[in-house]
Amino acid sequence: MTEAPSARPFLNLFGRYLREQGLPVTHQREAVAQVVFESEAHLSVDEIERRLRDRGDRIGKATIYRTLDLLVRSRLVEEHDFGEGFKRYEHRLSRQPVHEHLVCLECGKVIEFQAREIAAVEARVQVMHGFLPARHRLEVYGLCRECQEAGVTLPYQGLTCPIDTV
Amino acid sequence: MTEAPSARPFLNLFGRYLREQGLPVTHQREAVAQVVFESEAHLSVDEIERRLRDRGDRIGKATIYRTLDLLVRSRLVEEHDFGEGFKRYEHRLSRQPVHEHLVCLECGKVIEFQAREIAAVEARVQVMHGFLPARHRLEVYGLCRECQEAGVTLPYQGLTCPIDTV
DNA sequence: GTCCATGCAAACCTTTTGCACTATA
DNA sequence: TATAGTGCAAAAGGTTTGCATGGAC
Numbered sequence: 257m258t259e260a261p262s263a264r265p266f267l268n269l270f271g272r273y274l275r276e277q278g279l280p281v282t283h284q285r286e287a288v289a290q291v292v293f294e295s296e297a298h299l300s301v302d303e304i305e306r307r308l309r310d311r312g313d314r315i316g317k318a319t320i321y322r323t324l325d326l327l328v329r330s331r332l333v334e335e336h337d338f339g340e341g342f343k344r345y346e347h348r349l350s351r352q353p354v355h356e357h358l359v360c361l362e363c364g365k366v367i368e369f370q371a372r373e374i375a376a377v378e379a380r381v382q383v384m385h386g387f388l389p390a391r392h393r394l395e396v397y398g399l400c401r402e403c404q405e406a407g408v409t410l411p412y413q414g415l416t417c418p419i420d421t422v
Numbered sequence: 423m424t425e426a427p428s429a430r431p432f433l434n435l436f437g438r439y440l441r442e443q444g445l446p447v448t449h450q451r452e453a454v455a456q457v458v459f460e461s462e463a464h465l466s467v468d469e470i471e472r473r474l475r476d477r478g479d480r481i482g483k484a485t486i487y488r489t490l491d492l493l494v495r496s497r498l499v500e501e502h503d504f505g506e507g508f509k510r511y512e513h514r515l516s517r518q519p520v521h522e523h524l525v526c527l528e529c530g531k532v533i534e535f536q537a538r539e540i541a542a543v544e545a546r547v548q549v550m551h552g553f554l555p556a557r558h559r560l561e562v563y564g565l566c567r568e569c570q571e572a573g574v575t576l577p578y579q580g581l582t583c584p585i586d587t588v
Numbered sequence: 589g590t591c592c593a594t595g596c597a598a599a600c601c602t603t604t605t606g607c608a609c610t611a612t613a
Numbered sequence: 614t615a616t617a618g619t620g621c622a623a624a625a626g627g628t629t630t631g632c633a634t635g636g637a638c
Contacts, residue, residue: 273581280637282593301627316595321628331580337503341603342627356543358553369547373539377522378562381535386567387524390576394560396544401552410556414497415439446612448618467602482620487603507628508602 263293266332266349273330287313288323292333298344298366338366338395356393360400362408367400429459432498432515439496453479454489458499464510464532504532504561522559526566528574533566 270289274281291307292299299307301320308315324345327333336344338359344366356374358367371394378389399408436455440447457473458465465473467486474481490511493499502510504525522540524533537560544555565574 269581276582278592280592282637284594317627318596318629319594322593329579337505339503358547358551358555360553361556367551367553369551371539371543373537373543374560377537377539377560381524381562385524385533385535386570387526387533387562388565388570389562390527390564392560392562394540394543394558396547396553396555396558398556399554404552404554413495415435416442444617446617448612450619483602484604484621485619488618 263290266293266347270327270330270332273332274326279326284313284315284319285323285326287311287315288320289327289332292324292327292345293347293349295347298336298338298346300340300342300344302342304345336393338364340364357395358400359395359397360403361397361410362399362403365400365402429456432459432513436493436496436498439498440492445492450479450481450485451489451492453477453481454486455493455498458490458493458511459513459515461513464502464504464512466506466508466510468508470511502559506530523561524566525561525563526569527563527576528565528569531566531568 267286267289270285271281274285287308288304291304291311295307297303301317301324304320304324305315305317308320324333324335327345327347328335331348333345333347336346336357338344338357352368352370354370355368356371358369359365360367374392374394378392381387381389399410433452433455436451437447440451453474454470457470457477461473463469467483467490470486470490471481471483474486490499490501493511493513494501497514499511499513502512502523504510504523518534518536520536521534522537524535525531526533540558540560544558547553547555565576
């Protein structure tokens with residue numbers, strides 16, 4: 257929610273990436289990148305489009321999608337799918353470089369946290385399964401503090417006698 | 423890949439769930455549930471439809487989706503999205519009740535494994551963030567043993583000088 | 589001047605829904 | 614017989630693509 261002090265250095269990195277790839281640096285690409293780099297939120301394409309319009313930029317959705325693809329390829333931006341039916345994008349320049357997500361099932365809020373245990377998990381699957389980890393995703397779904405305090409609960413709607421799954 | 427010895431007990435549980443909810447037990451619902459319970463794989467809707475046809479059942483996709491929704495609600499089946507553009511379904515009666523997934527980026531194979539560390543992670547977010555965990559998802563993406571042995575590597579395609587993300 | 593990007597609209601793909609018909613209980 | 618399910622086709626919703634125009638280098 258807080259805005260980063262300056263997106264400039266990251267815009268420069270993106271420009272460098274485009275040049276490395278022999279691709280032109282266009283106004284639209286700079287604008288989309290700036291919106292993503294200036295926000296600490298997990299933005300949807302609709303939100304990005306709205307912020308661009310608020311800045312006075314009318315940029316087509318196709319261009320936004322195409323630019324996000326470049327940003328993800330450059331590894332400056334991460335794509336997330338929290339099961340809402342659309343994707344969200346977050347730049348990788350936050351204070352917590354590698355982090356996981358808590359997703360509130362009631363209000364949709366996303367909280368970042370760190371889980372150092374994952375390193376041990378990745379080391380173990382390499383030994384036990386011969387699997388070479390490249391990246392991971394850990395999301396914990398539940399209720400954020402505020403929704404719990406507002407009295408929200410998650411109803412159980414499965415079988416009356418749940419199967420044992422521990 | 424191996425077939426479970428008998429899906430009967432689980433079909434009975436599903437029947438009980440339907441009766442609890444006052445819903446009729448139809449031939450189509452039994453057939454879809456049986457296909458899911460009989461497989462140890464992570465099935466897509468297309469795969470389920472194909473297996474139904476192979477059994478001689480011609481059941482519309484709409485009915486398959488509607489039945490999968492009931493199976494997920496009953497907590498007998500889990501829905502997964504491994505980022506392929508469609509969902510996969512897995513029954514919850516495997517030998518490893520709670521497990522995570524290794525997804526091979528080359529061949530798409532899914533391997534199940536256990537990560538007991540997650541319990542500690544969930545306990546910690548409850549203390550540190552006041553977040554009440556309900557469920558989680560942990561997926562590790564990388565290369566399976568066979569694809570590594572076949573010489574597959576994952577090319578780095580980001581910036582030549584990657585940003586530090588520890 | 590040569591590529592490549594952009595914008596628009598159409599296409600795509602999975603999933604959902606409306607509706608006439610049929611089956612369950 | 615009443616209620617709910619099924620199948621088909623159409624709709625929905627996010628994302629991708631084709632193509633003519635316009636911009637970067």
